[in-house]
Amino acid sequence: MSVGSYAGIAIAGYLLGGIPTAYLAGRLKGVDLRRHGSGNVGGTNAVRVLGWRVGIPVLALDILKGYAAGGLLPRLPWVGDPVYLGLAAGLGAVLGHVFTPYLGFRGGKGVAAGAGVLLALAPLPTLIASSVFLVLAFSTGIVSVGSLGATAALPLAAFLLDRFAGIPVHPAVQGLAVGLVPFVVWTHRGNVRRLLLGTENRFRRPWERRG
Numbered sequence: 001m002s003v004g005s006y007a008g009i010a011i012a013g014y015l016l017g018g019i020p021t022a023y024l025a026g027r028l029k030g031v032d033l034r035r036h037g038s039g040n041v042g043g044t045n046a047v048r049v050l051g052w053r054v055g056i057p058v059l060a061l062d063i064l065k066g067y068a069a070g071g072l073l074p075r076l077p078w079v080g081d082p083v084y085l086g087l088a089a090g091l092g093a094v095l096g097h098v099f100t101p102y103l104g105f106r107g108g109k110g111v112a113a114g115a116g117v118l119l120a121l122a123p124l125p126t127l128i129a130s131s132v133f134l135v136l137a138f139s140t141g142i143v144s145v146g147s148l149g150a151t152a153a154l155p156l157a158a159f160l161l162d163r164f165a166g167i168p169v170h171p172a173v174q175g176l177a178v179g180l181v182p183f184v185v186w187t188h189r190g191n192v193r194r195l196l197l198g199t200e201n202r203f204r205r206p207w208e209r210r211g
Contacts, residue, residue, distance in 0.1 A: 002078075002080055004079075005078040005079045005080045005085065006080055006084065006085065006088045007088075008078070009073055009074065009076075009078055009080075009085050009088050009089045009092070010088040010089060010091065010092035011092060012069075012073055012089060012092070013069035013070075013073060013088065013089030013090060013091070013092030013093040014092035014093065014095055014096040014101075015092075015096060015101070016065055016068060016069050016089075016092075016096065017065050017066065017069055017092060017093030017094060017095065017096030017097040017100075017113050018096030018097065018099075018100035018102055018107065019065060019096075019100075019102070020041050020100050020102055020103050020107060020108075021043075021058050021061040021062055021065070022041045022042055022043055022045065022046040022055075022058045022062075022108065023041040023103060025046055025050060025054050025057070025058050026041075026046065026049065026050060029050055029054065031049060031050065033045055033046065033049055033050075034106070036049045037049040038190075038201070040108060040109065041100070041103060041106065041107055041108055042062070042097075042107070042108025042109050042111075042112070043055060043058045043059035043062050043112050044108075044109070044143045044147075046058040046059075047059070047143075047203065048201065048203065059112050062097065062108065062112035062113050062116070063112050063113070063115055063116035063119065064116060065093055065097065065113055065116060066090060066093050066094065066097075066112070066113035066114060066115060066116020066117040066118075066119070066120070067116035067117070067119050067120045068093075068116075069089040069090050069092065069093035069113075069116070070086045070087070070089060070090035070093070070116065070117035070118070070119075070120035070121050071086065071119075071120025071121070072120075073085070073086075073089040074086045074089060083121070083170050083172060084172065086117075086120060086121050087121070087172055087176055089117075090114075090117030090118075090120070090121065090176070091117075091176070093113050093116075093117060094110045094113050094117060094180075094183075095110075096113075097110050097112075097113035098110045098187060109184070109187040109188060110180075110184060110187050111147045111150075111151065111184060111187075114151075114180055114184070115129075115130065115150075117176075118154065118173070118176070118177065121170070121173045122158055122169050122170075122173050122174075122177070124161060124167055125154055125157040125158040125161055126154065128153065128154075128157040129150040129153045129154040129157060130150060132146070132149050132150045132153040133146040133147065133149065133150035134146065136149040136150070138205055140202075141202040141203055141204075141205055141208075142195070142200050142201070142202055142203075143201075143203060144188055144191035144195065144200060145195070145200075147184065147188065148184065148185065148188060148191075148192075151181055151184040151185075152181060154177045154180070155174060155178045155180075155181065158173065158174045158177050159174060162174065
């Protein structure tokens with residue numbers, strides 16, 4: 001086991017995950033997302049402030065950051081187990097997304113980057129969780145409900161598929177999925193507070209008229 005390889009790939013993942021795609025997209029439009037909407041430099045605020053045409057590519061790039069960290073970085077000539085290398089890089093990417101070193105350690109909430117990491121390491125459970133996100137987000141009009149629901153659904157889907165469907169999910173990956181639950185709840189603590197107060201932001205769904 002090479003501690004140097006795991007530390008190195010975690011740092012590489014952190015620097016990759018820390019690229020503030022939403023902030024950069026906003027700057028290209030002449031907007032500093034830190035001063036608009038929720039003030040968060042993540043994909044959801046990009047959608048809210050910049051619109052779907054900009055926000056969706058931002059979300060896709062955030063997912064791609066996580067996927068590249070969890071699935072592509074381990075293919076470089078590191079010394080170590082590929083799964084654990086992917087986990088180290090993936091954890092680094094999520095932390096980089098939330099605590100980006102390029103913006104004073106203020107970033108997004110980690111859901112999109114985490115989804116990308118797990119898409120590389122456990123694709124089917126992640127796709128199931130993504131479906132939960134879409135159903136909850138579009139049925140309620142609240143992105144945070146979808147994010148929290150998908151985060152909770154992910155470890156359950158991984159466990160059930162591994163135990164009953166014969167689709168193996170590495171125990172360490174299952175552990176990551178479980179560990180992300182309290183982490184994502186923590187990054188969404190403001191959203192949880194607003195949900196309890198009934199003041200959480202809603203987005204206009206495609207079938208809803210402006211008004």
